[in-house]
Amino acid sequence: MEEIKRMLLISRMERDSPKVFHYGVAMARKLGAELYVMHSVHNPFGLEGWNIPVPNLADEYKKLLEDTHKKLASMIAGEKQQGIKITEIVATGEPTGEILKAVKEHRIDILIMAAHSEGKLEHMLFGRNQDEVIRRLPCSVLLVKSDSGT
Numbered sequence: 001m002e003e004i005k006r007m008l009l010i011s012r013m014e015r016d017s018p019k020v021f022h023y024g025v026a027m028a029r030k031l032g033a034e035l036y037v038m039h040s041v042h043n044p045f046g047l048e049g050w051n052i053p054v055p056n057l058a059d060e061y062k063k064l065l066e067d068t069h070k071k072l073a074s075m076i077a078g079e080k081q082q083g084i085k086i087t088e089i090v091a092t093g094e095p096t097g098e099i100l101k102a103v104k105e106h107r108i109d110i111l112i113m114a115a116h117s118e119g120k121l122e123h124m125l126f127g128r129n130q131d132e133v134i135r136r137l138p139c140s141v142l143l144v145k146s147d148s149g150t
Contacts, residue, residue, distance in 0.1 A: 002140075006106055008036045010099060010113035011072050017114070020144045021072065024112045025079050027142075028086075033109075037076060038089040038102055039069060096132045108139050115143035 009024040011017055021037070028035040076086050087106075091098035103111065113130070134141055 002109065004031050004033050004109045006034045006036065006108050007031075008038060008099075008102060008106065008108040008111050010111065011037055011039050011068070012114070017068055017072060018075065019147070020112060020114050021075055023142070023144050025084060027112070028084060034085050034087065036087045036089055036102065036106055036108065037072070038091055038099065039072070040091050040095045040098065096136070099133050100136055103137060103139055110140045110142055111137060112142045112144065115145045 004027075007024060007028055009020060011021070024035055024037070027033065076088065080086055089102055089106075091102065099111070102108065111133075113133075
């Protein structure tokens, strides 16, 4: 079995982000691995070519993003106090490219992310990217299923 030294956890705004985070922390502890947490901050409402007014979706997206990052920041701070080495990465570009770039740059051994469990807005924003990321990754992937089995 290949040794796992560096793990990358992808934080998105889905409801299962805390569960994915806890999987990553537990594995990092058990394996003595470094844990990188990537905040994927991709704003599709700022892309060129969107000529339709989407203020409600943009506002909902912003609130979901803020709430998720507050919860995750609190969890990260708690784990750092307990001695877990966590490096945070904030990625503002297109998610697939940013994830692949981080995997190569930090020589990641395994990627941890939620298995398609997002809501409708999240699926619209991220659903297609997950399949592309998995196909193009040079490392292994751990997909964390939601409690609801979706």
